[in-house]
Amino acid sequence: MNVVIGGNAIQISTSSAAFDETLRAQYAGFIAPQNGPSIQLTVDLTPPSLPDPDADIEVHSEVHSAGTRWIMRRGDFQASYDPAARTGVVRQSASRHSVDSVIRIIHSLTLAEQTGFLLHAASVVIDGRALIFAGPSGAGKTTISRLAPADAHLLTDEISYVRKMPDSWTAFGTPFAGELARPGENRSAAIEALYLLKHGAENQARALSRAAAARSILRNILFFAGDCALANLLFDTVCDFVAAIPVVELSFVPDARIWELVR
Secondary structure, three states, X not given: OEEEEOOEEXXXXXXXXXXXXXXXXXXXXXXXXXXXXXXXXXXXXXXXXXOOOOOOOEEEEEEEOOEEEEEEEEOOEEEEEEOOOOEEEEEEOOOHHHHHHHHHHHHHHHHHOOOEEEEEEEEEEEOOEEEEEEOOOOOOHXXXXXXXXXXXXXXXXXXXXXXXXXXXXXXXXXXXXXXXXXOOOXXXXXXXXXXXXXXXXXXXXXXXXXXXXXXXXHHHEOOOOOOHHHHHHHHHHHHHHHHHOOEEEEEEOOOOOHHHHHO
């Protein structure tokens, strides 16, 4: 199955027909024919023997004879990914959450070299333009998604996919679901603005300086690798983004009136 998100394709294969069906259901809106190069990801349903089953995600690179590979570990999976060969292997139990985490990590590494990033943010398309609502857990991403008007198209309520394309900074839909428990639509649109959410006593918008905007965005970027070169690329990308896209601090009360201010 070829899963395409934000123009980047990952061909996922597993020897388990039942697990293949589970993944097909999870990524249904993002499965497409293989029309170009894809990352080849093999899922081996053999749980890894890791010393700490409750360990947090660890991502690091290691040098091998043909170049560099990425090693990813968490309590429920162990994976490797070779960006030069565009191949990866995951050892895990039959959990869709494990492979979903590996896919997010691979996309975050890929986007760092493509003038893009994954962001803890909801995003919607309305009136043909994308709006992004960023913030940590509890900031209101799912709430503002749930309150969106009927003519809004949800790209995600959890992880926003941002890339600089030839004509615009663009937000893409993702299958990465948050509390709404449903994937985003497989569509894209030019980004009009990014809102940094916080709860408040009234609905209020305040434009941020580029420096303040960049600091806030960097705090919400999804990136696990301790790699200085990629971190520098991400920093430059965020600086380019805030120079081109308005970033606004948005205080709001949880009712539909917030969309009158946003629109």
